Amino acid sequence: NAGVTQTPKFRILKIGQSMTLQCTQDMNHNYMYWYRQDPGMGLKLIYYSVGAGITDKGEVPNGYNVSRSTTEDFPLRLELAAPSQTSVYFCASSDRDRGVNEQFFGPGTRLTVL
Amino acid sequence: AQSVTQPDIHITVSEGASLELRCNYSYGATPYLFWYVQSPGQGLQLLLKYFSGDTLVQGIKGFEAEFKRSQSSFNLRKPSVHWSDAAEYFCAVGTITGANNLFFGTGTRLTVIP
Numbered sequence: 489n490a491g492v493t494q495t496p497k498f499r500i501l502k503i504g505q506s507m508t509l510q511c512t513q514d515m516n517h518n519y520m521y522w523y524r525q526d527p528g529m530g531l532k533l534i535y536y537s538v539g540a541g542i543t544d545k546g547e548v549p550n551g552y553n554v555s556r557s558t559t560e561d562f563p564l565r566l567e568l569a570a571p572s573q574t575s576v577y578f579c580a581s582s583d584r585d586r587g588v589n590e591q592f593f594g595p596g597t598r599l600t601v602l
Numbered sequence: 603a604q605s606v607t608q609p610d611i612h613i614t615v616s617e618g619a620s621l622e623l624r625c626n627y628s629y630g631a632t633p634y635l636f637w638y639v640q641s642p643g644q645g646l647q648l649l650l651k652y653f654s655g656d657t658l659v660q661g662i663k664g665f666e667a668e669f670k671r672s673q674s675s676f677n678l679r680k681p682s683v684h685w686s687d688a689a690e691y692f693c694a695v696g697t698i699t700g701a702n703n704l705f706f707g708t709g710t711r712l713t714v715i716p
Contacts (some may be wrong), residue, residue, distance in 0.1 A: 492645075521703075528611070528708060528709075529708060530708040530709055531608075531646075531691065531692070531704075531705040531706040532706075533703060533704075546703070550690065564633075578645060578646070580646075590636065590648045590651055591640075591704055592648075593646040594643060596643075596645055
């Protein structure tokens with residue numbers, strides 16, 4: 489198993505540009521999540537999904553959109569990039585069928601908006 | 603509302619010395635508690651988790667944590683630190699309702715000196 493994979497690893501955007509951060513998991517997990525990590529702030533939940541076709545907002549959803557058309561994929565879309573979106577983004581997945589469970593994290597995408 | 607406090611932003615220990623990282627949580631129900639480790643440039647890896655039962659839990663890499671309900675704490679310990687333990691450590695509380703969401707502390711950065 490590759491686990492949770494994310495692409496790209498690094499990206500620099502100009503203000504107002506758009507991009508999609510890709511996330512794929514091969515563990516057949518129902519639940520998937522997107523977090524952003526800012527220095528000294530821990531991880532904040534952006535969006536999550538409990539299954540294909542179902543998504544919901546987390547703590548900091550403004551400026552982002554997600555979709556979940558398959559169990560495996562959970563892309564995060566930035567429509568109009570702003571400097572405040574400079575951060576490291578982590579995708580994670582978990583298997584809800586076994587109760588509260590650990591989340592498995594991808595390696596992250598480091599995004600800079602200039 | 604759920605919250606996690608890690609009071610120590612940065613800790614420096616000598617190799618071979620013992621380590622204790624503090625974590626306090628706030629949660630109205632039975633907490634599900636986790637410790638994750640993040641090496642530089644990497645994603646998060648689960649060290650250990652507490653769901654119920656024995657309040658002293660063992661994890662990977664020789665780490666352990668003790669759940670103390672009366673103190674709302676879940677401190678991480680290691681009897682003898684290795685240079686490879688230098689990393690950022692995150693405590694998190696999980697919810698059984700909703701989407702298995704995790705709420706993270708702001709992290710403690712561990713530096714190990716020879």
